[in-house]
Amino acid sequence: MIEEALKAKVLVSSDVTNDISSRLYLLKLPQNPTYPAVTYFKVSNSRHHDLNIAMPRYQFSVWGTDYKIVRRIANNIRLALQREKGVWSGISVIQAVYLGETDFYENDTKLYQVAQDYKIIYKGE
Numbered sequence: 001m002i003e004e005a006l007k008a009k010v011l012v013s014s015d016v017t018n019d020i021s022s023r024l025y026l027l028k029l030p031q032n033p034t035y036p037a038v039t040y041f042k043v044s045n046s047r048h049h050d051l052n053i054a055m056p057r058y059q060f061s062v063w064g065t066d067y068k069i070v071r072r073i074a075n076n077i078r079l080a081l082q083r084e085k086g087v088w089s090g091i092s093v094i095q096a097v098y099l100g101e102t103d104f105y106e107n108d109t110k111l112y113q114v115a116q117d118y119k120i121i122y123k124g125e
Contacts, residue, residue, distance in 0.1 A: 002122060005089035006040065006058065009096075013080035019073045029063065035111070036064030036073055043117065052124040057099070060116045067105075067112045074101060074114035081118055092123040 007024055010016055016024075023037040038060055045056040060077055064070040082098040099117040106113065 002054070002056065002091055002120060003040075003042070005091045005093070006120060009084065009088050010038075010060075010077055010080050013076060015076040016073065016080055019069060019076070033063075036062060036066075036069055038062050038073065038077070047124065053094070053121065054124045055119055055121050058118050058120060060118070062114045062116075063111050065111060070112045070114050071103075074116055078116060094121040094123070096120050 003026055007026070010024060011022060020036055020038055023034060025033075025037065025039050027039065027041050029037055029039055040058055040060045043057040043059050045054065047054050060074075062070045062073045062077070064073070078098055078101075081096040084096045085093050087093070097119040099119055101114055101116040104113040104115065105111070
């Protein structure tokens with residue numbers, strides 16, 4: 001499953017895990033999470049019409065109470081994924097493409113968020 005391969009690829013980076021350990025969650029944060037933490041989910045999925053190639057777009061959101069740390073984690077995730085290719089957990093990834101990011105602050109929760117989008121191009125499942 002590409003979601004598991006993507007998670008494993010990010011968590012291989014010691015620069016990422018030094019800040020979040022294994023707090024990388026699919027879809028949503030757990031109840032009462034420890035910060036900083038990261039969520040990721042599939043925004044959209046497209047496939048090549050003639051080839052068995054998938055090109056889903058994923059969003060990673062880094063959450064935390066310290067903007068500087070949130071920015072550092074986001075940058076380290078980008079460094080772990082941008083232009084990466086190869087076999088990830090048995091899936092042949094043609095390339096991970098960094099698409100951009102946006103910064104947020106939520107007054108209610110007092111949390112900073114950096115949301116990043118990536119296109120993961122791989123040979124279909």
